[in-house]
Structure formats: structure tokens, C-alpha cells
Amino acid sequence: MDTIRSVTVQSPGTIANLVCGFDVLGLALHQPFDCLTLKLIDRPEVEIINHDDYGLPTDPVKNVSGVVLLSIMERLHNGVGFQLISEKKIKPGSGIGSSAASAAGAAVAANMLLGNIFNKEELVQFAMNGEKLASGVKHADNIAPCIYGGITLVRSIHPLDIISIPAPSLFVTVVHPQIEVKTADARQILKKEILLKNAIKQWGNVAGLVAGFFKNDLDLISRSLEDVVIEPLRSILIPGFDEVKVQSKTAGALGGGISGSGPSIFMLSASEGIAKEVAQLMSDVYTRLGIDFHTYVTTINQKGIIQTEQ
Structure with missing residues (x-):
């Protein structure tokens, strides 16, 4: 050998x-x-x-x-x-x-x-x-x-x-609040069963997101970045999550949410300028909350x- x-x-x-x-x-x-x-x-x-x-x-x-x-x-x-x-x-x-x-x-x-x-x-x-x-x-x-x-x-x-x-040519902004959320703990809070109507909505979003990547359809990607099953439960473990998400989308991000099991939050953007503006908004939120953090503005590897x- x-x-x-x-x-x-x-x-x-x-x-x-x-x-x-x-x-x-x-x-x-x-x-x-x-x-x-x-x-x-x-x-x-x-x-x-x-x-x-x-x-x-x-x-x-x-x-x-x-x-x-x-x-x-x-x-x-x-x-x-x-x-x-x-x-x-x-x-x-x-x-x-x-x-x-x-x-x-x-x-x-x-x-x-x-x-x-x-x-x-x-x-x-x-x-x-x-x-x-x-x-x-x-x-x-x-x-x-x-x-x-x-x-x-x-x-x-x-x-x-x-x-x-x-993978479309998108920019990724990540904020990592310096708190720890263990994957095993984040799994423990998830429900074992979900409503059929939520499952149907989730399947539609997953299919839409995959289709959006294949078609390079940024509007479809944006519409499909929605979670009705996991995010409502896990987001309570992350201070500032709702504010970061709302402000980022207002600034022009396509959307995003919890990275893995958290506490990091990610947002996808079509341009580096928007991605950097999103990073500043994230920084402002966690500075105001008094929580140490790291931010990354990067791309898909x-x-x-x-x-x-x-």
C-alpha cells in the first residue's frame, strides 16, 4: 500500500x-x-x-x-x-x-x-x-x-x-453567541410527534428549498426558509433569536435560522454588502444584550x- x-x-x-x-x-x-x-x-x-x-x-x-x-x-x-x-x-x-x-x-x-x-x-x-x-x-x-x-x-x-x-453563490452570515447549547440537550426538548398540518407544511418547505437551490431561484429559497417544527422549540434556548431574524430579513437577507442545534444563528444573503450589514445588526443585538459573540461573513465551501x- x-x-x-x-x-x-x-x-x-x-x-x-x-x-x-x-x-x-x-x-x-x-x-x-x-x-x-x-x-x-x-x-x-x-x-x-x-x-x-x-x-x-x-x-x-x-x-x-x-x-x-x-x-x-x-x-x-x-x-x-x-x-x-x-x-x-x-x-x-x-x-x-x-x-x-x-x-x-x-x-x-x-x-x-x-x-x-x-x-x-x-x-x-x-x-x-x-x-x-x-x-x-x-x-x-x-x-x-x-x-x-x-x-x-x-x-x-x-x-x-x-x-x-x-450551491448558489450566496453569502453566509453567522453569529455565535458565547453560550453553549449541547446537541443532546437540544434534542431532548423536541416533540416525538407533530401535527399532520405542520408536517405537510414542512415537507413543502424542504422540497421548495431543494428546488430553489437547483433552480438558483433566490425568491423560492427565501420563501422556503421556514421551520414550523423545530425552530419554535429550540429558539427559546437562544437569547435574541427573534430580534436577529426579523432585523436580518428587514435588511435584505433571504432568510435563515438556527445553525444546527444552536446557539449560532445563520442568514443567507445574495450580496456581500447585505451579509455585512446583517453581521452588524447581529453584533448590535448581542452587544445590547451584554452577551459575548463572534460573527463570520463567509461563503459556501x-x-x-x-x-x-x-
Whole structure:
């Protein structure tokens, strides 16, 4: 097997759900991203070194990247092991796909070291083990765009069926209030059953949003960015959410909502000028509320995880 000994990758943040597509839609961002350096070692174990201040576990069975690498080793049975040096820039609990960036980045980097022996669908399967550790559920709406790039639809988990969707040239504004909303906790507040009329409306919005992406129809995208199932429940966990959403749309944003399980909020815009104006409005809201925050004005990342150096 033709292998290299070390690889460094950038693993991007992602926005899951895209308002109405709970657990099925997601997109990759250019900013922020994690940096992961993975090295082959000649013993069957995983060694993790964290170059950040988040206090994440170094025990591989308790670490999102670690369980992914262990699952790859279990598949290979060849005595190979890995040393991972992780520099996270996506804060855990941010709602911008921090666990997905760790899990998917580890899977893709390992595949590069091993001569690209796995396809993208297999890499998603490996990375989903990390999401299960993080949230208790094997979901792929962050993992898929991280690995495939652009916008993805997870049509099915069993069997896994991922469709890449054309990504319009849109700008993405994200505000990350410096509070934590754990994915597992955000799932606990969701209802187990929903009204049929709400389900019908939600299906229409998901179909409309996907059609809008394919047709590059900004008006259809805007009309379809509506969630009548998840957002009404989860938004109560995010101070300032309603104000940010109303002001952003008034400023010309196409629409947006909760990024993943929150607390980050995202908005899509047709121009950089609107996206920057939205960022300022977001900043004004959280400054007034006295909550620390970070904002990003970025675009959709068409490539996903990339190698930066060898």
C-alpha cells in the first residue's frame, strides 16, 4: 500500500438543517475551520494531542476523532495506528458543526494516509461514529457537507444515501453567541410527534428549498426558509433569536435560522454588502444584550475538507 506518513487538513464548519431540513440538509462554510494533523504510527493505538483550550478528552474512546480512528483501525486489522494533533477553531457546542469537523477531518485525513482506500460514503459512515459519541445519534447532516463540500441532502441513513445539491453563490452570515447549547440537550426538548398540518407544511418547505437551490431561484429559497417544527422549540434556548431574524430579513437577507442545534444563528444573503450589514445588526443585538459573540461573513465551501500540507 502506497502511504504517506503525515497529513494536515482543514476541516470546515458546517450549518445543519438549513432551517426546515432537520437532520437531512447541510452546507459547508469557508470560515471557521479546524486544523488536524494526522500521523501514522507503528503500533495499533490512537494518540491524541490537543492544541487548544477546550479541555477535550485525549482518551480515544471518549474523543470524537478518536472513536472514528478506532473504527477505521478495526476495519483494517493491519496493526497501524495514528497520532492526531488537533487545533480546534470551531468551539464545541457552537452549532457550527464542531464535532463533525473533528470526526470528518479525522476520517478524511486517515484515508489520505492510507492511499484513499475508502470512498466518501464510507468516510461518512466512519465519521458518524463520532457524531454518535457527541450527541447520542448517528446523524450525517453536518458530516456529509464537511466531506462532500457544498450543500448535501441526506435522503436516508439506513441505507446511507447522500445527494450533492448545486450551491448558489450566496453569502453566509453567522453569529455565535458565547453560550453553549449541547446537541443532546437540544434534542431532548423536541416533540416525538407533530401535527399532520405542520408536517405537510414542512415537507413543502424542504422540497421548495431543494428546488430553489437547483433552480438558483433566490425568491423560492427565501420563501422556503421556514421551520414550523423545530425552530419554535429550540429558539427559546437562544437569547435574541427573534430580534436577529426579523432585523436580518428587514435588511435584505433571504432568510435563515438556527445553525444546527444552536446557539449560532445563520442568514443567507445574495450580496456581500447585505451579509455585512446583517453581521452588524447581529453584533448590535448581542452587544445590547451584554452577551459575548463572534460573527463570520463567509461563503459556501464547495470542496469541504482539504489538505493543507504533507
